[in-house]
Amino acid sequence: MSRLKPIEYADAPPAVRAVYDDIKTSRNLKDVNNFWKYLAHDPVGLRRTWESVKEVMAPGALDPLVKEMIYLAVSTSNGCGYCIASHTAAARKAGMTDAMFGEVMAVVGMANETNRLVNGYRVPIDASLE
Amino acid sequence: MSRLKPIEYADAPPAVRAVYDDIKTSRNLKDVNNFWKYLAHDPVGLRRTWESVKEVMAPGALDPLVKEMIYLAVSTSNGCGYCIASHTAAARKAGMTDAMFGEVMAVVGMANETNRLVNGYRVPIDASLE
Amino acid sequence: MSRLKPIEYADAPPAVRAVYDDIKTSRNLKDVNNFWKYLAHDPVGLRRTWESVKEVMAPGALDPLVKEMIYLAVSTSNGCGYCIASHTAAARKAGMTDAMFGEVMAVVGMANETNRLVNGYRVPIDASLE
Amino acid sequence: MSRLKPIEYADAPPAVRAVYDDIKTSRNLKDVNNFWKYLAHDPVGLRRTWESVKEVMAPGALDPLVKEMIYLAVSTSNGCGYCIASHTAAARKAGMTDAMFGEVMAVVGMANETNRLVNGYRVPIDASLE
Amino acid sequence: MSRLKPIEYADAPPAVRAVYDDIKTSRNLKDVNNFWKYLAHDPVGLRRTWESVKEVMAPGALDPLVKEMIYLAVSTSNGCGYCIASHTAAARKAGMTDAMFGEVMAVVGMANETNRLVNGYRVPIDASLE
Amino acid sequence: MSRLKPIEYADAPPAVRAVYDDIKTSRNLKDVNNFWKYLAHDPVGLRRTWESVKEVMAPGALDPLVKEMIYLAVSTSNGCGYCIASHTAAARKAGMTDAMFGEVMAVVGMANETNRLVNGYRVPIDASLE
Numbered sequence: 001m002s003r004l005k006p007i008e009y010a011d012a013p014p015a016v017r018a019v020y021d022d023i024k025t026s027r028n029l030k031d032v033n034n035f036w037k038y039l040a041h042d043p044v045g046l047r048r049t050w051e052s053v054k055e056v057m058a059p060g061a062l063d064p065l066v067k068e069m070i071y072l073a074v075s076t077s078n079g080c081g082y083c084i085a086s087h088t089a090a091a092r093k094a095g096m097t098d099a100m101f102g103e104v105m106a107v108v109g110m111a112n113e114t115n116r117l118v119n120g121y122r123v124p125i126d127a128s129l130e
Numbered sequence: 131m132s133r134l135k136p137i138e139y140a141d142a143p144p145a146v147r148a149v150y151d152d153i154k155t156s157r158n159l160k161d162v163n164n165f166w167k168y169l170a171h172d173p174v175g176l177r178r179t180w181e182s183v184k185e186v187m188a189p190g191a192l193d194p195l196v197k198e199m200i201y202l203a204v205s206t207s208n209g210c211g212y213c214i215a216s217h218t219a220a221a222r223k224a225g226m227t228d229a230m231f232g233e234v235m236a237v238v239g240m241a242n243e244t245n246r247l248v249n250g251y252r253v254p255i256d257a258s259l260e
Numbered sequence: 261m262s263r264l265k266p267i268e269y270a271d272a273p274p275a276v277r278a279v280y281d282d283i284k285t286s287r288n289l290k291d292v293n294n295f296w297k298y299l300a301h302d303p304v305g306l307r308r309t310w311e312s313v314k315e316v317m318a319p320g321a322l323d324p325l326v327k328e329m330i331y332l333a334v335s336t337s338n339g340c341g342y343c344i345a346s347h348t349a350a351a352r353k354a355g356m357t358d359a360m361f362g363e364v365m366a367v368v369g370m371a372n373e374t375n376r377l378v379n380g381y382r383v384p385i386d387a388s389l390e
Numbered sequence: 391m392s393r394l395k396p397i398e399y400a401d402a403p404p405a406v407r408a409v410y411d412d413i414k415t416s417r418n419l420k421d422v423n424n425f426w427k428y429l430a431h432d433p434v435g436l437r438r439t440w441e442s443v444k445e446v447m448a449p450g451a452l453d454p455l456v457k458e459m460i461y462l463a464v465s466t467s468n469g470c471g472y473c474i475a476s477h478t479a480a481a482r483k484a485g486m487t488d489a490m491f492g493e494v495m496a497v498v499g500m501a502n503e504t505n506r507l508v509n510g511y512r513v514p515i516d517a518s519l520e
Numbered sequence: 521m522s523r524l525k526p527i528e529y530a531d532a533p534p535a536v537r538a539v540y541d542d543i544k545t546s547r548n549l550k551d552v553n554n555f556w557k558y559l560a561h562d563p564v565g566l567r568r569t570w571e572s573v574k575e576v577m578a579p580g581a582l583d584p585l586v587k588e589m590i591y592l593a594v595s596t597s598n599g600c601g602y603c604i605a606s607h608t609a610a611a612r613k614a615g616m617t618d619a620m621f622g623e624v625m626a627v628v629g630m631a632n633e634t635n636r637l638v639n640g641y642r643v644p645i646d647a648s649l650e
Numbered sequence: 651m652s653r654l655k656p657i658e659y660a661d662a663p664p665a666v667r668a669v670y671d672d673i674k675t676s677r678n679l680k681d682v683n684n685f686w687k688y689l690a691h692d693p694v695g696l697r698r699t700w701e702s703v704k705e706v707m708a709p710g711a712l713d714p715l716v717k718e719m720i721y722l723a724v725s726t727s728n729g730c731g732y733c734i735a736s737h738t739a740a741a742r743k744a745g746m747t748d749a750m751f752g753e754v755m756a757v758v759g760m761a762n763e764t765n766r767l768v769n770g771y772r773v774p775i776d777a778s779l780e
Contacts, residue, residue, distance in 0.1 A: 002520060003252050003345070022151035023171035031217035036250040042362030048442055049369075050246065054200070055438060056236045059142045065137075066196055067237050067710055074207045076185075076640035079339055083241070084639060084655070085259040098189035102692030105640045106186045107197050109699075111213070113633035114165070114179065118212045119203045120596035120604060120625045121168040124131050129215040130393060133605070133780060148333045172622030179629075180703060182698055206380035209469055211600055214380060215393070230442075232432030243373035250336035250344060250365045260653060262737070263650060264513050293519075295504070298511040300754030308572055309504065309759075313566060321489035326456055330463045334501035337464045339729055342508045343501070345519040346487070351473050359451035363429045366446045367457050371464035374425070374439065376474045381428040382393050382647060389423075389475040466770035469599055475523070475768060480546030495770045499569075503763035509734060510726035510755045523772050553779075555764070558771035569764065576756045581749035586716055587757050593720045594727045594761035600770045603761070619711035626706045626709040627717050631724035631733070634685070634699065638732045641688040642653050649683075649735040 006037030016040045026054060033086060065094040073108045095113050136167030146170045149180050156184060163216060195224040203238045266297030276300045279310050293346060321340060325354040331366045396427030406430045409440050416444060423476060455484040463498045526557030536560045539570050548575060553606060585614040593628045656687030664689045669700050676704060683736060715744040723758045 004006055014040075019040075023032045025052070039046045057067055068091035075083035088101070139161070153162045169176045187197055198221035205213035206224055218231070220240075226234075269280055269291070279300075283292045299306045317327050328351035335343035348361070356364075399410055399421070409430075413422045429436045447457050458481035465473035478491070486494075529540055531553070539560075543552045559566045577587050588611035595603035608621070616624075659670055659681070669690075673682045689696045705718055719740035726731035738751070747753075 029234050034253050034256050034769045038253045045366045056240045060233050062233045064543045070203045071241045072235045073203050074238055076244055076636050077204045077207050078245045079639045080245040080248055081138045082253050082255050085255050087260050100608050101192050103192045105637055107200045108204055109633040109637045111201045112636045113629040115208045115210040115213050116628050117203055117625055118210055119599045123168045123212050124211050125215050126164050127162050129219050154416045175626045206376050209379045239373040239377045241374045244370040246336050246372045247365055247369045249339045263445050277412045294513050294516050297446045298513045305756045317498045318459045320493050330497045333460045333463050333503045334467045334498055335505055337467050340508055342513050343505050349519050361433050363450050363452045367460045368464055371461045375465055375468045375470040375473050377461040378470055380411050383424050383428045383472050385472050386424050389479050416713045466766050469769045495767055496565045499763040499767045503759040506726050506762045507755055507759045509729045541760050546672045554773050558773045576760045580753050582753045590723045590757045592722050595765055596760055597724045597727050598765045600765040600768055602773050602775050603765050605775050609779050623712045626722045628724055630706045631721045635725055635728045635730040635733050638730055643684050643688045643732050645725050645732050645735050647682050649739050
């Protein structure tokens with residue numbers, strides 16, 4: 001069983017093209033990333049995911065750079081290679097410097113360490129935190 | 131086998147008290163959280179962890195609020211109840227509003243969703259991201 | 261330190277060959293997958309794992325296709341590349357269509373998103389669910 | 391810092407009530423679960439999440455029972471207590487018997503075991519699976 | 521939907537009792553832990569799981585204390601509260617001291633930290649490690 | 651956006667060289683692994699991580715082989731490919747035989763299986779374990 005192939009713009013049905021067009025316009029890109037080209041095998045899921053990502057990542061109470069760094073932090077913690085690559089790129093595009101990247105990694109590492117210390121020592125939640 | 135008990139200041143050996151004192155001074159607290167009182171069963175680990183946390187969470191290229199939100203994001207992704215409670219509190223103390231909290235959660239949720247879509251669709255990294 | 265090599269049928273000791281033979285007969289295969297050829301370095305573990313997999317994946321209250329899709333869903337959530345590849349193939353062999361694959365992915369993505377929202381919002385279990 | 395409180399229907403703003411109403415109608419419930427009452431602190435996220443869940447869990451290439459069992463499988467693998475409780479209930483409502491529940495658990499357990507064996511033995515993907 | 525109840529010895533069918541008896545004899549216990557009493561809802565899974573655990577945890581190339589500490593380390597990393605409690609108890613029974621427990625936790629924490637640093641920095645495997 | 655490049659000794663600033671020197675001396679190596687060469691982009695994090703690893707992995711209540719096997723067990727459970735490769739090598743150097751490796755894997759697999767069974771069956775902690 002061979003793996004799925006990416007669906008290029010030229011081969012995409014109209015519903016998929018419409019999403020590709022919106023991604024390209026919104027992000028000022030010549031072509032969409034592989035993520036969208038694979039997800040296009042499920043056109044309904046493609047549209048839903050893009051609409052959600054667009055809404056979640058828009059400027060709001062947090063600026064887009066902070067959001068991208070949080071996305072990168074979670075992807076790093078989950079060990080998703082593709083996601084780390086694409087959100088490192090997106091965060092850099094939004095202004096993440098080398099020093100900021102290093103600090104994101106340091107916090108992610110520290111959080112993963114202390115999360116496990118909490119688990120193993122079975123630390124109960126302080127009354128002041130409830 | 132009963133679980134470990136927290137080590138209170140009054141019962142702590144000098145090496146532990148020194149760490150407790152530094153935590154209380156650095157964070158302007160009357161007492162340290164349960165996390166430190168349990169970790170105190172390993173005084174060397176207590177000191178090492180506190181020194182690391184203090185260094186990692188200090189202001190740098192990222193401000194403390196952003197660091198706390200990243201810590202919260204990772205803890206939420208890992209499902210560590212204590213860590214979510216304590217870092218939600220720390221982030222709020224550093225200025226996180228309800229709207230900011232909602233956006234952190236939205237990004238964490240979205241990252242966890244798309245991380246799995248990437249895995250399942252076996253998306254190869256775009257050449258432009260290497 | 262180089263990585264382990266797969267143990268081919270021709271080089272396998274009798275205890276390993278017996279398991280390979282049972283896998284090939286049960287699944288109507290000419291050769292076993294790499295998974296078994298690596299696990300063969302621990303012949304006792306190989307036998308135990310195969311016996312367990314055979315028992316768990318047999319038709320029962322759930323049909324084999326549903327079981328394979330659940331296996332794929334968990335492997336996708338865990339980010340195990342080999343497991344995703346092999347259980348996508350197994351599920352397709354058992355009848356999973358492209359549309360079914362897309363829906364498995366959609367559910368896996370959604371579950372991973374909402375699992376984290378539950379964690380971060382610290383949602384208590386409804387009395388009706390206890 | 392005390393934790394967020396659930397937002398009850400009587401106290402909810404119109405945008406939240408509209409979502410609650412749609413959930414209650416779609417699922418024939420008298421009241422919505424805690425999940426929605428906490429998520430309501432982010433009305434935009436509440437609406438987006440509900441629209442996505444409704445679309446993903448609707449009957450399609452897979453029937454709702456299979457979808458609920460996959461949701462349960464992922465939640466079990468992730469260790470999300472609330473999610474396990476709510477999706478066990480939802481799966482039972484959709485027809486999951488005790489025997490089916492036992493088999494879902496068995497597959498989830500086996501997948502988590504073999505996922506790690508694959509990781510540790512560093513099993514390369516068979517050419518036939520690419 | 522209420523949760524499953526544990527199946528006590530007095531109420532257990534013969535196939536379940538046989539497993540309970542073997543657990544009690546093998547481990548010199550008066551009663552089995554809750555884990556087995558819940559798993560007993562799936563008698564076939566109960567037997568398979570017990571046979572596997574008994575085989576894996578028996579003395580071999582590693583002594584039982586080391587195995588219990590590895591079990592505890594993984595359970596701590598996964599955040600499984602019950603498993604941490606039961607395998608801390610089992611490891612203590614096998615000889616784990618407070619100092620050994622502290623060191624297990626320190627290694628688990630460090631491994632979780634560095635695993636994420638590796639992910640985020642996208643560190644390629646050294647040729648010498650292949 | 652291209653990925654970071656490893657920082658070789660010849661190109662490293664003095665603070666990084668000092669850490670490289672200490673790693674090479676402590677571990678009797680001609681060159682440090684890629685892990686350190688990437689982490690060197692954050693010199694402060696490099697030093698902190700190395701000091702912590704050195705302290706945690708030193709002989710103590712547990713011997714270095716046991717610590718390396720626990721590190722490997724956690725890395726295997728997390729699915730960190732680089733970490734599995736490097737800590738398999740380190741554990742072998744410290745004396746891990748093929749049989750010991752097989753048993754580590756078997757315990758890791760079993761722990762991951764039973765952790766999920768505990769989650770799904772919602773097993774409450776026995777009073778004797780509290």
